[in-house]
Amino acid sequence: MLLTRASEYALLALDIIRNSEKPKGAEQLSNELSIPKSFLAKILQGLAKEGILESKKGAHGGFVLVKKSSEISIASIVIAAEGKTPAVFDCSQYSATCPNGIIGSCTISPFLVTFQSKVDTFLQKLTLEDIFN
Amino acid sequence: MLLTRASEYALLALDIIRNSEKPKGAEQLSNELSIPKSFLAKILQGLAKEGILESKKGAHGGFVLVKKSSEISIASIVIAAEGKTPAVFDCSQYSATCPNGIIGSCTISPFLVTFQSKVDTFLQKLTLEDIFN
């Protein structure tokens, strides 16, 4: 699985948030989507940290979009939700996790790197607006 | 992670096997690649079942390629190694695992399906020969 629940929940929540005038609270979103509140809250906090959402504390608080849908890439959302960019494989980003220490001379490494870059590009080019239209 | 160790080991092993005249045993491969023998054996058995490798039992046995490298898609290897096609997400193949039962009306499902199909196509078009050249 390239994506986890975190990305799913982030995208589902963002679709609701972008269609709302007022800030949407974590509890309200979790009800509408039938997903665990604490978990969703965590994810939304992550999106806020990355500057995708603005969070308003206190009564009548909640989350609102800061940018236009067309200015938010799916890549940025997924990275914020997962805490890292989704990897095709351990070493597909040269993250130095080769158990054999053979990165560089590995026969399949070039394939993995190309594959990863295809995925990266796909996600970077797509925006929130794209996927909901 | 879209791919697991099983795919990595399968590909690394296949590169050695295709460059060998004689059948390659699981033990020999596991030594050359420094990967656990039992685990590799399991994976090779899977490749044999899918008709990617031929296995020869008994003394001087081992594994050989049955088709030409250019006739073996990476997709078929990965499917054999993983036991299933690598999924972008739970529901990206309409495998009916939607916890909300909203497949069909889900706002992000179209995106997931397109993403999955991009990945599928990429892996289907690539052959063993391609990635080692």
Add this chain to the structure above:
DNA sequence: CTAATTAAGACTATTTTACTCTAATTTATA
């Protein structure tokens, strides 16, 4: 016959994912 090898399947260990819980902080508004 026998040593070398694959086959099959149950089992275990490790890691990652998917949460949960509690306490602290902020803020609109009554």
Add this chain to the structure above:
DNA sequence: TATAAATTAGAGTAAAATAGTCTTAATTAG
């Protein structure tokens, strides 16, 4: 200014997937 409604932070837990192990059986070249 008190209060209730929210986010924030971080530790902790449960479940699932990954990555392996082990043992026994079946083949087969020599």
